[in-house]
Amino acid sequence: MLRVALRPRFLGMLALMIVATLVCGLLATWQWDRAHQVITDQAAEPAQLGDLRGVLAVGDPVTNEIAGEIVTVTGSFVPGEQVIVPGRNIGGTPAVLVISSLLVDQGDGTRARLPVARGWLPAAEVTDADGRITPALVPAAPQGEIEISGQLEASEAASGGVDGGVAPEIATPMLVNEWGSPMYSGYVSLAEPSGTLRTLPEAESDFSRGLNWQNIGYSFQWVAFGGFFLFLWWRSVRATHLDEVADRREAMQKLLGEDDSLPTRSPAVVTTTAPPSDKDV
Structure with missing residues (x-):
């Protein structure tokens, strides 16, 4: 299976999968940091934001940054x-x-x-x-x-x-x-x-209660996605290897079957003529 994995096509696919996995890892790290930043903000003393009219416009949502x-x-x-x-x-x-x-x-x-x-x-x-x-x-x-x-x-x-x-x-x-x-x-x-x-x-609020776990869940999801990309590459290599092994086995069985079907020659029967005896003279 190693020979299959080292083929240019699968090496190129592996490079793409590694890039995708690294991107997933960066996104997972970002979500994890965001979740911990929220926890840190909630543990700190409330900040004095001043007049409400300079903080929140009528109709705008109260985000986690100001809640x-x-x-x-x-x-x-x-x-x-x-x-x-x-x-x-x-x-x-x-x-x-x-x-x-x-x-x-x-x-x-x-x-x-x-x-x-x-x-x-x-x-x-x-x-x-x-x-x-x-x-x-x-x-x-x-x-x-x-x-x-x-x-x-x-x-x-x-x-x-x-x-x-x-x-x-x-x-x-x-x-x-x-x-x-x-x-x-x-x-x-x-x-x-x-x-x-x-x-x-x-x-x-429901928003602030659920945000920490939501971000942590997202970070685990990105890790799972990254692992799935590598698994997909391994599965493709393994499937190709097994298909080639099956093809070689089928070709070998076909070749052996053709050899068994060739006609066999029976051993030649050699007849010898005995010299005339005295009684025949």
């Missing part, structure tokens, strides 16, 4: 535009999150809504006598112009709609249907809640 970082923004809460998100567990306590709508002035004179996670409350504090979560028991947002500071987070995935001021997730696609547009695609989690609200732990 979890600190932003500031000035605006005014809209009376009546508030929802609560039950079903959370914070430090072992059943909790509800309080989300309010903040109007933010834009540079072109328009105003856009920004969902703000103002904090959380134990579910028992917003549950009525019948055991139902009641949004009316949640403190209203402060009025007037206010400057807030908090972590910028990506929207959670929407799986339902708002029902009576109760939402299943902090999802801007769902909130825009409830409050109107234009609206920022992410939300801000306040660093210092007001009143009786408690500080939310660091939020984790």
Whole structure:
């Protein structure tokens, strides 16, 4: 099989496969470094990015590079535009999150809504006598112009709609249907809640939770692709070698079969004439 592998055609194919494998290795390294960079960024203290309007435009997605970082923004809460998100567990306590709508002035004179996670409350504090979560028991947002500071987070995935001021997730696609547009695609989690609200732990969007494993998975996939290219070359060499061995065997069997079919000559019978005896004379 070595003679087959050293043929110019297969040597050229091997060179191409090695180049493809090296490219896969570089891509795998890049994905691995990116995954570890994300882990490093998440382990570091949140960066101060400044005014939200200089960080994120209305409608733009909250990318992993800015998710979890600190932003500031000035605006005014809209009376009546508030929802609560039950079903959370914070430090072992059943909790509800309080989300309010903040109007933010834009540079072109328009105003856009920004969902703000103002904090959380134990579910028992917003549950009525019948055991139902009641949004009316949640403190209203402060009025007037206010400057807030908090972590910028990506929207959670929407799986339902708002029902009576109760939402299943902090999802801007769902909130825009409830409050109107234009609206920022992410939300801000306040660093210092007001009143009786408690500080939310660091939020984790589906995007930031899944990115590390996604990049690590991609790196393993590229390694597998590189190994597949080399396996494909070996498989081609082996298949060619086996085909040639089979052809030689078939030719040999055919040759031996032709030799067996040749007619055989029987040994010549030699007859001798005996000299006449005395009786014949």
